[in-house]
Amino acid sequence: MEELLCSEIKRFIATHPGNRLPDSDDPYLEEPLVGFSSAGDPIFQDYRRIIGPFHLLPEELLPHAATVISWILPISRSVRESNRSQTELPSREWALTRTYGETVNGDLRRHITAWLGEKGHAAVAPQYSPLWKEFGDTPVGIASSWSERHAAYAAGLGTFSLSDGFITPRGIAHRCGSVITALALTPAVRTSASHLSNCLHYHDGSCGVCISRCPVGAISRDGHSKDKCRELVYGTAPAALSERYGTPQTGCGLCQTRVPCEAQVPLHKR
Numbered sequence: 001m002e003e004l005l006c007s008e009i010k011r012f013i014a015t016h017p018g019n020r021l022p023d024s025d026d027p028y029l030e031e032p033l034v035g036f037s038s039a040g041d042p043i044f045q046d047y048r049r050i051i052g053p054f055h056l057l058p059e060e061l062l063p064h065a066a067t068v069i070s071w072i073l074p075i076s077r078s079v080r081e082s083n084r085s086q087t088e089l090p091s092r093e094w095a096l097t098r099t100y101g102e103t104v105n106g107d108l109r110r111h112i113t114a115w116l117g118e119k120g121h122a123a124v125a126p127q128y129s130p131l132w133k134e135f136g137d138t139p140v141g142i143a144s145s146w147s148e149r150h151a152a153y154a155a156g157l158g159t160f161s162l163s164d165g166f167i168t169p170r171g172i173a174h175r176c177g178s179v180i181t182a183l184a185l186t187p188a189v190r191t192s193a194s195h196l197s198n199c200l201h202y203h204d205g206s207c208g209v210c211i212s213r214c215p216v217g218a219i220s221r222d223g224h225s226k227d228k229c230r231e232l233v234y235g236t237a238p239a240a241l242s243e244r245y246g247t248p249q250t251g252c253g254l255c256q257t258r259v260p261c262e263a264q265v266p267l268h269k270r
């Protein structure tokens with residue numbers, strides 16, 4: 001069943017008619033990485049301490065939850081390349097991916113929930129649960145009751161970064177998602193040395209390229225300021241660009257492109 005699920009997720013992304021840049025054969029999103037974690041993994045209890053007591057456990061989102069299915073949807077090479085030359089605001093292709101690539105990701109969440117349901121396995125996409133909430137003022141800044149990236153970490157798909165991103169074998173430039181199901185699947189074994197080990201800054205104190213890529217100084221050797229970042233991502237950028245690009249969301253992603261971790265774990269590249 002694990003292989004069948006992986007194939008279905010990959011097939012959906014490869015054939016989704018909306019997964020295409022306008023006037024191009026290039027997709028927004030390339031072949032997914034997929035991982036599974038056990039709904040009973042104590043790491044989900046840890047997230048209540050690390051993120052906040054508002055972060056939900058899998059079984060709170062789905063009674064009899066057994067598995068959390070997580071995926072990484074790598075942002076395509078042509079979209080990443082378009083953002084590399086940007087220094088102030090994201091490229092049009094990046095903004096389109098933030099909006100329409102994320103629509104494809106949402107469709108994948110709904111599709112996998114329904115696909116499992118048709119096979120008799122209860123499932124829910126945390127992002128679309130009525131229990132999902134966003135919290136504006138927490139000790140870790142803006143946070144929600146389910147973190148897709150933390151679910152991906154639980155499933156062994158990567159580690160966190162200085163820029164507050166998530167570095168996977170396909171890099172830091174991606175969209176990610178998850179579905180919780182009552183179907184028991186074999187969980188991944190986490191092999192990272194730590195939850196930060198894919199980032200060169202934490203590995204050996206080097207790199208820091210993302211610091212100079214950020215146009216608003218939201219990243220320093222001390223970490224990432226969610227507030228400064230949001231000001232650009234949800235303030236300046238949409239105001240300046242939404243009309244020009246025709247996208248409600250623009251994102252930014254400058255710190256995810258033209259950096260050593262853009263499309264791989266930089267340690268492996270070395």
Ligand code: SF4
Pocket residue numbers: 161162163198199200201202206207208209210211259260261266
């Ligand atoms: S650019 Fe370097 S320091 Fe920044 S997240 Fe990537 S690996 Fe870490």
Ligand code: SF4
Pocket residue numbers: 163213214215216217218219224228229230232233252253254255256
């Ligand atoms: S997304 Fe943009 S504003 Fe936010 S930290 Fe990265 S470069 Fe800075």
